[in-house]
Amino acid sequence: MIHLLDITKKFNKNTVALKDVNLHIEPGEFVSIVGQSGCGKTTIVRLLISEIRPTAGRIIIGGWETTKIKNYHIPLLRRQIGVVFQDFKLLPKKTVWENVAFALQVSGAPRGRINSIVPQVLNIVDLKDKTDRYPQELSGGEKQKVAIARALIHRPKVLLADEPTGNLDAINSKDIIDLLLKINEFGTTVVLVTHNKEIVNSLKRRVITLENGQLTQDQKIGKYLI
């Protein structure tokens, strides 16, 4: 599903974010990428959604070599990968419904399809009663659920979650992780980027550890050891 082949990313001569990273993620896997701040976790997410380009190496997602992707194809790629960010990245002047629907509207989906899919997705994240709320009227956990709903709207094969619990308390964090597990059960590949040791250890799933931009461990049923 996801292949990172000899990926190196330098932001300038002295800043090497990733160095010769090789990674292969199978369809339907739940993978945690862990490591301390600045180890290159978020750089991997940014590379996967083509927000930045690698300095060297190739990235293949679902058979699509994204390192050679043309700029005008980037929106198409992003519609096929669901992404959840630590700071939620919700549109502040749009309601819950509009934030979720927006991801479909950008792809030119007809109104009928939007009206049928949005409630289903909001139902999955348990927000069907808060469709008319604006982001500032929601709790942190609810905001992240909206972000997950938006990420799921295209029924993506891959869901990238970059520190999704970073701004949440323990209870809301557990809710979000449960939701990600539920999504994974439906067959979506989930890549969880986090430095939350407790969560990673409780998952008992594959763990990839990064240190100073290099992949140091890849355990099938791993633990956060650093």
Next chain:
Amino acid sequence: MWLLSFHRSIIFALQSFWRNIWLSIATIFIIGLALLSINFLIIINAISDSAIGAVKDQIDVSIYFKNDVRESKIAEVKSQLAGLSQVKSIAYKTPEENLIVFKNKHQDNPDILETLKELAGNPLGATLIIKAKNLNDYPEILKAIDNPAYNDIIEEKNFDDHQLIITRINQLADNVKKFALIISGLFVVISALIVFNTVRIAIFTHQNEIAIMKLVGAGNWFIRAPFVWESVFSGIIACLLTLLIVYPGLNFIQPQLTKFFSGAEIDLIGYFNQNFLIIFGGQLLGIIILNVISSSIAIGKYLKV
């Protein structure tokens, strides 16, 4: 699908316009002020044009004929002068009319009136009052009047003093026009810069939203279009508000102007009505083009995500 996206871009623009109402009001206010300053300049130009036109209109050349010249001879001169392409109009005043005017003019001077009574009959001859189409045409007309064939019938020509006045007025009019052109150019550039930066600041406040839209897979056009529409709406509303301020303003200053210029014909409302399409159509088109360019440039900066 294209039509659907087009429709959505307008809906998003209207939504954003309404949900960011204070930002929209501030943008409209500044664009409106820029447009008002341009209209103010148009008013000043119209007043100065009319004032100079009124002064120019006061200029004419009078030929005073001897009192024994027959009317048919004067008609002959009149028809010859009327044949000149530079002549706009020629008015004929009979000796009797001239006498009445003369008496009225000197009604407070008993000596002159007494002298008139002592003279047998009307000492004044007929007069031709000639107006040129253009100030620059007077020298040609004056040359034609200077014909030696008219020496025996013309008592007096008043155009010697006119030469200097005509030259000065012409210079003044030219200078006023040049000055107005420079000031207008400056105003337009300053207004354009103000509008350009206002739109840029408005879009700057949306930079995070633009980045989010990119991250959820929106194409550049889909992001750009609502912002461009929004700035166009602001421009149109600002233009309409300017219109609603300018006309009552003109109604208010028109009587003051007429009073100030002692009844000279300065019809500002007429001027704006006659040039409505050029003045407001031009401003609307200008502001739309300017807003489209400014918003497109401003958004472009944030689309590189």
